[in-house]
Amino acid sequence: MTNRLLTSADIYKALEDVKDPEINTVSVVDLGMVEDVVIEGSHITVKMLPTFLGCPALPIIQKNVEAAVKTLAYAEEVKVEFLHSPSWTSDRISEKGKAGLKAFGISPPPKHMAEDGSWHVDCPYCGSTYVTLDNIFGPTACRSILYCRSCKNPFEAMKPMIKTM
Amino acid sequence: MSNEETAAVKELLYQLADDDFIHSYRGSEWLGLAPHIEEDVAASSITQDTMGHAAMFYQLLEELDEGDANQLAHDRPASERKNAIILELENGPGHYMGEPAYDWAFAVVRNYFYTQAKMIKIQSLQSSSYQPLADIAVKVRMELYYHLLHWKTWFIQLMGSGHEEAMTRMKAAIEKTSSDIRGVFSYGGHHDSFVQEGLIEDEAVLLERWQQSVTPVLEGVGLGNVEAGLALGDGRKGIHTKDLETALDTLREVYAIDKAATW
Numbered sequence: 001m002t003n004r005l006l007t008s009a010d011i012y013k014a015l016e017d018v019k020d021p022e023i024n025t026v027s028v029v030d031l032g033m034v035e036d037v038v039i040e041g042s043h044i045t046v047k048m049l050p051t052f053l054g055c056p057a058l059p060i061i062q063k064n065v066e067a068a069v070k071t072l073a074y075a076e077e078v079k080v081e082f083l084h085s086p087s088w089t090s091d092r093i094s095e096k097g098k099a100g101l102k103a104f105g106i107s108p109p110p111k112h113m114a115e116d117g118s119w120h121v122d123c124p125y126c127g128s129t130y131v132t133l134d135n136i137f138g139p140t141a142c143r144s145i146l147y148c149r150s151c152k153n154p155f156e157a158m159k160p161m162i163k164t165m
Numbered sequence: 166m167s168n169e170e171t172a173a174v175k176e177l178l179y180q181l182a183d184d185d186f187i188h189s190y191r192g193s194e195w196l197g198l199a200p201h202i203e204e205d206v207a208a209s210s211i212t213q214d215t216m217g218h219a220a221m222f223y224q225l226l227e228e229l230d231e232g233d234a235n236q237l238a239h240d241r242p243a244s245e246r247k248n249a250i251i252l253e254l255e256n257g258p259g260h261y262m263g264e265p266a267y268d269w270a271f272a273v274v275r276n277y278f279y280t281q282a283k284m285i286k287i288q289s290l291q292s293s294s295y296q297p298l299a300d301i302a303v304k305v306r307m308e309l310y311y312h313l314l315h316w317k318t319w320f321i322q323l324m325g326s327g328h329e330e331a332m333t334r335m336k337a338a339i340e341k342t343s344s345d346i347r348g349v350f351s352y353g354g355h356h357d358s359f360v361q362e363g364l365i366e367d368e369a370v371l372l373e374r375w376q377q378s379v380t381p382v383l384e385g386v387g388l389g390n391v392e393a394g395l396a397l398g399d400g401r402k403g404i405h406t407k408d409l410e411t412a413l414d415t416l417r418e419v420y421a422i423d424k425a426a427t428w
Contacts, residue, residue, distance in 0.1 A: 050304075052214060052217065052308060053214065053220070053301075053308065054214045054215070054216050055217070056213070084221075084297055084301050084304070085303070087300075087303050087307065088304075089307075135203045135206055136207065137207035137210035137211065137315070138206065139206070141308075145206070163307075165306070165307050165310040
């Protein structure tokens with residue numbers, strides 16, 4: 001077999017180059033959107049989880065993933081499947097993904113939500129905890145708009161999506 | 166799946182899909198018209214999520230060989246639509262392209278009442294015997310958490326504002342919405358098959374749960390119980406108002422020019 005060298009590690013490496021079209025410092029892998037990669041000879045299926053169901057970036061992500069994997073030698077047929085289960089949750093974002101979000105001016109989602117539904121993030125620019133939430137809803141489905149009272153910068157935060165919500 | 170089970174699943178999916186589709190369309194008509202810029206961002210984000218939910222339900226119908234999801238959303242006449250009538254009613258007089266006199270009080274009440282109803286149905290669907298629907302329900306519930314928080318906050322703030330015009334308009338909107346909210350819980354005569362197949366719980370149980378959720382909120386702003394009615398008829402049975410026809414004509418205007426066009 002000429003394609004024995006193609007491993008899932010190769011695919012994940014290629015997917016590191018596929019960034020979220022709306023946050024170009026974070027890859028789809030670091031966002032936790034890649035659930036599984038199935039290699040059957042030269043046929044590759046990338047199984048992905050949508051972050052939000054109405055996210056208009058999904059078809060673009062799909063196209064970019066297919067194009068990135070197709071650049072690999074021996075990858076003849078590439079398919080992206082969006083799974084219904086498990087649900088994407090914000091704790092799937094890797095440490096590298098969180099750093100990438102901060103670099104874009106977006107606070108990573110908090111790990112926990114208090115019992116009353118409140119949550120807290122720090123300013124991605126100065127690290128201050130003195131921030132206010134302006135709007136739970138932001139420019140994209142997954143983001144909220146906040147304001148830092150310390151460095152006086154508006155910033156965004158990734159909404160927590162937690163199983164217990 | 167048996168033929169009976171497949172038929173029941175399809176019927177339920179049409180009801181869920183058509184509800185979210187027309188509700189999302191009515192939400193989209195507010196774009197640029199919401200009371201302030203932050204609300205414009207929030208309401209349109211919620212509307213986008215909701216259209217995503219409708220798309221997932223149509224997608225499940227496509228997987229059951231009902232045809233293309235886009236075609237199901239755009240190409241079915243009003244008489245085939247299964248949405249509850251309360252969701253199709255126009256936002257107010259006037260036209261989006263002219264001088265819309267939309268009623269924000271009605272938008273807030275309809276959004277709050279419907280989102281609370283949807284939350285209760287979605288929680289029940291998480292235990293649905295139809296696994297693809299149960300899977301999607303888990304995801305929809307997490308997004309809905311934010312929608313419900315948002316509309317409940319608006320409802321309480323407008324009703325608790327002490328502002329005379331706000332309260333008068335809210336009370337009128339509550340009356341208008343509650344007189345048809347039961348349509349959201351109707352299974353359109355398919356109750357027995359839905360419940361027997363384990364797709365979703367009894368509609369009376371869900372309606373009771375809805376009453377239990379909204380009553381403390383209503384009492385908190387000095388109001389009594391609302392009577393959930395079905396005044397304009399049962400949309401699940403294909404009964405609709407001219408508002409639905411007008412909405413469908415508008416939303417598929419471009420699609421109808423060339424149905425085979427690719428985008």
